[in-house]
Amino acid sequence: MxxxxxxxxxxxxxxxxxxxxxxxxxxxxxxxxxxxxxxxxxxxxxxxxxxxxxxxxxxxxxxxxxxxxxxxxxxxxxxxxxxxxxxxxxxxxxIDISEVQEHLVSTLENDIYFSGEEIQGILQKAIASLPQKQQLVFNMKYFDNIKYTQISEILGTSVGALKASYFHAVKKIENYIKKQNKLNLL
The missing domain is CATH 1.10.1740.10 (RNA polymerase sigma factor, region 2, helix turn helix motif)
Structure with a gap:
C-alpha cells in the first residue's frame, strides 16, 4: 500500500x-x-x-x-x-474579463506579498493578460512542472488541447515581454 x-x-x-x-x-x-x-x-x-x-x-x-x-x-x-x-x-x-485582467496586473504592483524583481513583475503581468485557460495551463506546466496527462485530469481537457494552449500562452508571453523591452528602451 x-x-x-x-x-x-x-x-x-x-x-x-x-x-x-x-x-x-x-x-x-x-x-x-x-x-x-x-x-x-x-x-x-x-x-x-x-x-x-x-x-x-x-x-x-x-x-x-x-x-x-x-x-x-x-x-x-x-x-x-x-x-x-x-x-x-x-x-x-x-465587469468584463479584460477589465479584470487589467485590475490584476495593477494589483501585482501594489501587493505587499509580491516582492519580485522587475522581470518577474513583467512575467506575472504577461501571464495575467492571458485568457484564463492559458493562464492555468501555463502556470501548471511552467511553474508547477505538472505533466500534461495530470493537467488533463485536473482540467478535464485533452493533452493535445493543453499543448496547444501552452504553446499559444508561451508565444503571447514572449510577445508581451518583447513589447515591454521595446517600451523600456524608448
Whole structure:
C-alpha cells in the first residue's frame, strides 16, 4: 500500500479522519496556495479560496474514486474553486474579463506579498493578460512542472488541447515581454 492509499483510508475512517486531514493540509497547503494564488492573484482572496477548497475536500473525500492521484483531485477542486470565485466576483461587480485582467496586473504592483524583481513583475503581468485557460495551463506546466496527462485530469481537457494552449500562452508571453523591452528602451 502506498502512503497515499493509507492517507485516503485514514481520511475515510471516522476515527482517524481529523488527524489525517491535518496531515493532508500539512502536505498540500503550500502547493495548493501557490496554485490558487497564480489564479486569483490576491493573497487574501487566495486564503478564502483555499479555505473553501479544503472544506470541499473534507466533505467529499468519501466520494473520491481514486481514478486519479489524490493530488490531481485536490488540484481540480482548487482550480474550480478559484475559477468559481473569480467568475462570481466578476458577475457581482458586473465587469468584463479584460477589465479584470487589467485590475490584476495593477494589483501585482501594489501587493505587499509580491516582492519580485522587475522581470518577474513583467512575467506575472504577461501571464495575467492571458485568457484564463492559458493562464492555468501555463502556470501548471511552467511553474508547477505538472505533466500534461495530470493537467488533463485536473482540467478535464485533452493533452493535445493543453499543448496547444501552452504553446499559444508561451508565444503571447514572449510577445508581451518583447513589447515591454521595446517600451523600456524608448
Amino acid at each position: 502506498t502512503d497515499e492509499t493509507v492517507l485516503i483510508e485514514q481520511l475515510i475512517n471516522v476515527h482517524t479522519k481529523e488527524k489525517a486531514f491535518r496531515e493532508l493540509i500539512s502536505l498540500y497547503k503550500e502547493r495548493l496556495y501557490w496554485h490558487v494564488r497564480k489564479i486569483v492573484i490576491s493573497h487574501d482572496d487566495t486564503d478564502d479560496v483555499l479555505q473553501n477548497t479544503f472544506i470541499k475536500i473534507y466533505k467529499n473525500i468519501g466520494k473520491f474514486k481514486q481514478e486519479s492521484k489524490l493530488f490531481s483531485w485536490m488540484y481540480r477542486i482548487a482550480t474550480n474553486e478559484a475559477i468559481t470565485f473569480i467568475n462570481k466576483r466578476n458577475k457581482e461587480r458586473k
